[in-house]
Amino acid sequence: MPDASYSNDDALAARKLLLAGLAIAVVGAILFSAKAIVAKLIYRYQVDAVTLIAFRMLFSLPFFAVIAIWQARQSTPLTGREKIQIIVLGLLGYYLSSFLDFLGLQYISAGLERLILFLTPSFVLLLSVFLMKRKITMIEWSALTISYLGTVLVFVHDVRLGGDNVALGGMAVLISAISYAVYLLASGELVKRVGSLRLVAYAMCVSSVACIAQFFVLRPSSMLIQPVDVYWLSLVNAVFCTVLPVFLTMIAVQRIGAATASQAGMIGPVSTLFLGAMLLDEPITGIQLAGTALVLCGVYLLSRKKAA
Known part of the structure; x- marks a missing residue:
């Protein structure tokens, strides 16, 4: 007869893990979502999206470069095709997506930005339907409908308050989410060969170089001279809203699996909503709460389906 104490100890250990x-x-989800709040604070110093993302990547690059070098030393060399794939993914998934995201944040609230980005899993699903001919189930259609209704609800609410600029900003963030969904879909096979840590480090290095190069092409070097607060906020944006969340999310996926980690990540839009109210004085209305609840319900249904 098995010792019950061992079973209890095992269950307790599993519960703690x-x-x-x-x-x-x-x-990780809260820190990653907080980048919208930090970006809004930086925009108060008349910094544009090109300069903001350049500072973010300038401070992020050393961390990802160290990890990339470490991974390169202990891994097999990449093939020419893999190098090209990583460059394309870095430009698509992090450079383009991040730039459009920060561009949109100039015109919309942090809460709406987070809701739109949270539709990324549904875009991955839709792209897999159209590009890979995957069949979509009724529960997945229901999840998509609920999520989009929630986002439209908040979007219409914000358009009434902010006018045409909200539509422009919302479109930029929407394209950002679609771009990142394409990245996630395209990186599926590559991450199996290269490894998630190595792929992220390499892709972020590519993105950082692109963002920094874009700055020097489009802006004079004198724009690097900014108030001290811009440097501090950019450092926070890089370390606490970029580098740290990436690795915290990876650690969480390794411990509890991608499905459970994605469910925990649903705290992101909620945290952005309340952080925006506390730090940016963005109002929290009943419509915003209702829209957020709908989006969270939709993403939860998708994550449950994925886990099944």
Whole structure:
């Protein structure tokens, strides 16, 4: 007869590991979502999207470069095709997506930005339907409908308050989300060969170089001279809203799996909504709460389906 104490100890240990993984995923989601808040604070200093993302990547690049070098030394060399794929993915998934995201944040609230970006899993699903001929189930259609209704609800609410600029900003963030969805879909096979840590480090290095090069092409070098607060906020944006969330999310996925980690990540839009109210004085209305709830329900249904 098995010792019940061992079974209880095993269950307790498993429970602790799950809770620790969930905590890591939640912290990563909140920090990653907070980049919208930090960006809004930086925009108060008359900094545009090109300059903002250049500072973000200038401070992020050393961290990702160190990891990329470390990974290169202990991994097999990349093939020519893999190098090209990583360059394309870095430009598409991080450079283009991030630039459009920060561009859109100039015109829309942090809460709406987070809701639109949270539709990324649904875009991945739709792209797989049209490009890979995957069949979509009724529960997935329901999840998509609920999510889009929530986003449209908040979008219409914000358009009434902010006018045409909200439509422009919303479109930029929407294209950003679609761009990142294409990146996720295209990186599926490559990440199996290269490894997630290595792929992220290499792709982020490519993105950083592109963002910094874009700055020097489009802006005079004198734009590098900014108030001290811009440097501090950019450092926070790089370390706490870019580098740290990337690795916290990876650790969480390794501990509790991608499906559970994605469910924990649903705290992101909620945290952005309340952080925006506390730090940016963005109002929280009943419509915003209702829209957020709908989006979270839709993403939850998708994540449950993925886990099934």
